[in-house]
Amino acid sequence: MYIVTAEEMYEIDRYAIKKGGIEGKILMDNAGSQVAQRIVQTYDTNRKMAIVAGGGNNGGDGFVIARYLAEYGYEVTVFQLVADHKIKGDAAFHKQCWLNTSDKLTHVTDSHQLKQRLVDFDVVIDAILGIGVSGAIREPIRSMIDVINHLPIEKISVDIPSGLPANDGIHVDQVIQANKTYIIEAPKETAFCEDTSIYYGEWETVKIGIPQTAYVKHSSKKRWCKKYVRATFPKRDKYAHKGSNGRGLVIGGQLTMPGAIVLAARAALRSGAGLITVATVKENIPIVSSSCIEATYHLLPNLTNRLTDRDLEAFEKIDAIAVGMGIGREDSQLLSDLIEKLDKPLLIDADGLYHAKPLLEPLLQHKAPVVITPHYGEMAMLTDKTVPEVKRSPFSISRQFAEKHQLYVVLKGKYTVITAPDGEQIVSDQGNAGLAKGGTGDVLSGILLTMVMQHKELLSALANGCYLHGKSADYLVEEDHTERDLLATDVIEGLSQVFRTLS
Numbered sequence: 472m473y474i475v476t477a478e479e480m481y482e483i484d485r486y487a488i489k490k491g492g493i494e495g496k497i498l499m500d501n502a503g504s505q506v507a508q509r510i511v512q513t514y515d516t517n518r519k520m521a522i523v524a525g526g527g528n529n530g531g532d533g534f535v536i537a538r539y540l541a542e543y544g545y546e547v548t549v550f551q552l553v554a555d556h557k558i559k560g561d562a563a564f565h566k567q568c569w570l571n572t573s574d575k576l577t578h579v580t581d582s583h584q585l586k587q588r589l590v591d592f593d594v595v596i597d598a599i600l601g602i603g604v605s606g607a608i609r610e611p612i613r614s615m616i617d618v619i620n621h622l623p624i625e626k627i628s629v630d631i632p633s634g635l636p637a638n639d640g641i642h643v644d645q646v647i648q649a650n651k652t653y654i655i656e657a658p659k660e661t662a663f664c665e666d667t668s669i670y671y672g673e674w675e676t677v678k679i680g681i682p683q684t685a686y687v688k689h690s691s692k693k694r695w696c697k698k699y700v701r702a703t704f705p706k707r708d709k710y711a712h713k714g715s716n717g718r719g720l721v722i723g724g725q726l727t728m729p730g731a732i733v734l735a736a737r738a739a740l741r742s743g744a745g746l747i748t749v750a751t752v753k754e755n756i757p758i759v760s761s762s763c764i765e766a767t768y769h770l771l772p773n774l775t776n777r778l779t780d781r782d783l784e785a786f787e788k789i790d791a792i793a794v795g796m797g798i799g800r801e802d803s804q805l806l807s808d809l810i811e812k813l814d815k816p817l818l819i820d821a822d823g824l825y826h827a828k829p830l831l832e833p834l835l836q837h838k839a840p841v842v843i844t845p846h847y848g849e850m851a852m853l854t855d856k857t858v859p860e861v862k863r864s865p866f867s868i869s870r871q872f873a874e875k876h877q878l879y880v881v882l883k884g885k886y887t888v889i890t891a892p893d894g895e896q897i898v899s900d901q902g903n904a905g906l907a908k909g910g911t912g913d914v915l916s917g918i919l920l921t922m923v924m925q926h927k928e929l930l931s932a933l934a935n936g937c938y939l940h941g942k943s944a945d946y947l948v949e950e951d952h953t954e955r956d957l958l959a960t961d962v963i964e965g966l967s968q969v970f971r972t973l974s
């Protein structure tokens with residue numbers, strides 16, 4: 472499934488109209504009829520339907536929905552919230568179609584009037600504003616949205632809750648709080664931003680006949696799902712040996728944080744790595760090795776000094792490195808040596824990200840791919856922004872950072888946004904609030920380390936890793952655990968169930 476910005480959606484519409492030869496009027500008819508069909512499946516015909524229509528094409532969809540719902544036997548009234556001259560083009564065409572068969576059209580000019588009218592209805596269908604919204608919401612629409620939000624009736628939004636922009640990063644002013652949104656064709660960025668997804672209520676997409684090629688050409692973002700995982704997940708070679716499944720190195724684990732590397736190493740092994748070496752301080756090894764006996768160990772005198780020739784020689788055999796889990800924030804030369812002296816794919820997580828911040832220049836010169844896996848707080852630190860700023864613009868901030876520093880960014884959260892250095896993005900929305908616990912990020916790093924070693928294409932490697940992590944948590948919560956008791960170690964054990972569903 473593709474995710475779009477408003478600009479991309481307009482390009483996609485234009486492509487369907489110009490190249491596909493499907494007229495805008497037909498697309499609008501398809502949109503309205505598809506939404507109406509969904510409504511029919513949810514509500515009895517004795518429910519009174521109010522459609523609130525604005526002046527753009529979203530309002531046009533509203534007129535089409537009215538016509539189809541009336542055909543299905545509902546009592547429908549359209550409340551037109553703008554002056555007649557504002558309704559143009561395809562929307563005016565469909566308004567006329569409605570008027571050809573019905574006289575149920577009421578002009579409403581202020582919010583008091585709207586409130587009085589709507590009290591008699593069971594469901595309000597919000598076709599006020601679509602993806603063409605810009606700037607602060609103007610009166611009287613602003614107060615009308617407020618009135619609708621305060622009415623105790625079901626609210627169904629068409630394409631997007633009115634008032635909400637499609638793109639991330641825009642200040643949200645006044646928005647319909649929908650119970651359900653029928654999104655036309657492709658979800659917009661704001662459906663995957665923590666601050667704005669709430670306005671959509673539940674949502675589903677309706678197809679209106681736009682060809683897939685339009686998305687391939689004009690969208691740079693996908694929502695990752697099982698279909699993509701199956702298509703990109705590497706097959707395990709029957710004749711594989713441990714060397715061919717990837718030799719990974721996990722570096723980290725201060726004396727106070729040995730658990731972080733245990734989780735990462737075990738997750739990497741459970742994800743199918745051939746060999747995992749843990750490089751940590753001597754005192755940690757008895758603890759770590761008793762929890763992860765399959766790994767091998769490399770002693771570091773500390774996590775701050777430069778790497779010795781002996782270290783570098785040992786690391787030469789490695790296919791990829793994950794560094795930073797439980798490494799602490801003391802001044803350290805370790806990361807700069809890994810960047811300068813080894814040309815291995817490098818995944819940097821947790822405290823490693825604090826060490827990476829002053830090394831963004833050398834990281835740009837690193838000969839192998841670099842992946843960073845920040846949560847919102849770490850991303851705010853890396854970009855000198857605040858957490859609310861990152862939350863408001865997860866797509867644009869990740870893209871700017873990935874393009875500028877030529878690295879892969881995995882911005883973790885309820886919606887994890889994965890960005891390639893060329894700006895292509897994937898959203899992974901598997902997982903649940905059971906993952907909101909210390910250690911689950913370390914597990915993700917281990918899984919991603921293995922994925923990086925086993926895939927040819929890195930963006931799908933990272934997306935597949937996030938899918939495995941989230942899906943494991945989802946299965947565990949559906950069966951043996953709850954969001955409350957789920958632990959990071961459980962997520963490692965749950966991986967086998969996810970792998971089974973992929974074969």
Ligand SMILES: NC(=O)C1=CN([C@@H]2O[C@H](COP(=O)(O)OP(=O)(O)OC[C@H]3O[C@@H](n4cnc5c(N)ncnc54)[C@H](O)[C@@H]3O)[C@@H](O)[C@H]2O)[C@@H](O)CC1
Nearest residue numbers: 498499527528529600601602603604605606607608609630
């Ligand atoms: N081929 C197409 O173009 C299709 C478009 N569709 C619908 O068309 C919508 C987009 O249509 P439009 O581009 O006409 O955009 P809108 O329907 O969002 O309408 C934009 C109009 O709303 C008003 N407006 C914008 N910002 C405002 C603000 N801050 N305060 C008050 N009023 C404001 C302006 O008068 C502006 O012209 C989509 O969301 C979707 O519902 C569907 O019908 C499917 C096909």
Ligand SMILES: Nc1ncnc2c1ncn2[C@@H]1O[C@H](COP(=O)(O)OP(=O)(O)O)[C@@H](O)[C@H]1O
Nearest residue numbers: 883884885902903904906907909910911912913
């Ligand atoms: N509410 C949530 N829904 C889905 N996934 C979540 C949620 N909260 C956290 N996660 C996931 O859990 C992981 C937490 O990582 P992180 O914050 O780095 O934890 P830690 O560093 O403590 O191990 C990320 O993969 C994130 O996407």
Ligand SMILES: [K+]
Nearest residue numbers: 600629631633
């Ligand atoms: K709307």
